[in-house]
Amino acid sequence: MGFFDQFSGERDDQSRELPDTMPWDIRPSIYDHLCLHIVSEQPGLVEAGYELPDEERVNEDLELRWAAGALDGVMTHHSGASDADERVEKTVSLLLTCCDEPTAFNKYRLYQHIVEEHIVALIDAVIARLLNEPQLKHERLYELAFSFATESPDRETVKFGIAILGLYQVEENTELFLILGRHDEFTLFCAVALSNVADDGEQALWELAQHVFGWGRIHTVERLANTENGEIKDWLLREGFRNAVLDEYLAYVCATTGGLLEALRDPLVDRDLLTAAGELIEALINGGPAEDMDDYEEGATVVELYLQQLAESAETLADFLHTRAIQLYLSNQDVDWDSRVERGWTSECRQELQAVCHRILEQPEWPERVRQGLESADESLFFQANQAARVLKIPTWDYHWKRLQQSPHDASRWFHLLLVCEEPQLPQVLEFAEQQLDLAQIASGPGDALGVGKEYQQHGCLDYLLQELRRFPGQGAALIEAGLRSPVVRNRNMAVAALATWGEAARHFEPLKQAAGVEPNQSLQHNMEKLLDGQQLEE
Structure with a gap:
C-alpha cells in the first residue's frame, strides 16, 4: 500500500473538501514514468520519457514552454520576495500540521499548496525554517517526502520531496535520485541531494551528469568544479561542457578544472581532444552568461598552443571555423586590448597568432572540403560547411535550393535559402512557395497566436518569406x-x-484594406492604417 493510500480511509468533516479523485489516482507517478523510459546501457531517457505526466496541466494555455529545468533557475534567482516570508510560513505550517495529523485532507491541502504556489522556488527558506523546529516529527516528514518523490504525478511535489529527502543521509536513496535526475526538470534537486546522501557524492554527480544534456548538465557540471579526479577532469575537457542550452555556460569551468592548458602541452593531442579544445576556446571567445576569455588567465597561452597543434593537423570544417573565430577575436579593434596585456594578449602575441590563423585558413584543401560538406546529408556537417562557405565566398544557392525541394515544409531551409536569394532567383522561389504552402489554410483569420508547434509549421515557412520580401518591393x-x-x-x-x-x-x-478592418491588435492595426494613409512606418 502506498503512502497516499494509507490516508484514503480517513473521513471526517474536512473530507467534504476533498476531490472525488485524488491527483495521484488520475495519472501515473513521475517516478514510475521515468523508470519505464530508461534503457539499460543508454544515457538519459528514451524520447517519450521527457514528456512528463503533468505536461498538459503545466502547459495549459501556454504556447511557449519552458525548457526542462529552466523555470526553477529563473524563479530562484529572479523571483520577487515581497510575499516570500508569508508563503514560507504557510508552507511550514501545512507541513507541520500534516506531520502531526496525517489525514487525507491535510495531505491534499499541502499537495495543492506546493503545486499552485511553486513553493520549490523557496525550498531553501522552507528547509531553514524546518531545521529550527524542535518538535518536528522527522520520521513522518521523511515518509511524506518519500511519497512525494516516488508517488506524485506532479513535478512540483516531486521536487519538494527530493529536496526534503536530501536532508536525511539515507544512502539507499542514491539510486532514486539517479533515476529522477535523468530528467533535466529534476536534476538540480537531485544533484544537491546526491551531494548529501551518496557515499561518493562526486562520483554520483558525474554519473548523473552523463545522463543529462540540458539544464541538468549545467547544474551537475558546475558542482564538479573542484574535482581532483583525473577521469572526471578528462571527461570535462572532452565532453562535459557540451549541453543543449549554451556551451558558454560551462566552457570556463571545464577548461580550468579539466586542465586545458596542460592537455594542450602534450605534443600528441588526439583528434577528439583537439576538436573539443576548439569548441571550448570558441565558447570562451563568445562569452555570455558565465566566465569567458577575459576571466581566463591562461587564455593567450592556450590559444597559442591550440593553433600550434592545429597548424600541423587542421582537417575538419570544425577546425576551420574555430580558427576563424580566433582570427576575428584577435582582429577586433573595438575592445580594450591594453587591459588584456597582463593576461598575455600583447600586440606581438596577437600579430603572431593572426599569422598562424591566416596560414591555416589559406590551406588549399578547404574549398573542396566545404563543397563535400554542402553535399552531406548530415545536418551538423552541412551547417558547418555553410558557415565556412560564407567565409570563403563559395556560392551556396544550388545546395540550398536542392535541400529545400527535398523538405519544403522545413522552415530552417527556407531561412537559409532566402539569405542567399537574389532578384534573378526570386520568381522560382515565389512560384515554389505558392505550390508547396497551403496559403488558404494559413490565412484562416487574424488572431493572437505565437505560431509555436507543429500545427504552425507552414506559418513558420511563410514568416521567413515575408521577412525577406522587404528586399523585393512589389513582389x-x-x-x-x-x-x-x-x-x-x-x-x-x-x-x-x-x-x-x-x-x-x-x-x-x-487585402490590406480588408485586413485593417478586422485586425485585433491595435498597434498592428495602426500601422496598417498608416500605410493606407500613405504614411511611412517608423523603423
Missing part, C-alpha cells in the same frame, strides 16, 4: 495577402513590413 502579393490573414501575429507584422516597402502601391492593395 509576393499572394504571400503577403496570406500573411495579413494569418492567426500568427508575427506573420501579419512581417506582411505589413513588406508592404511598407511598396510605397504608394501599398495604399491600393485591397
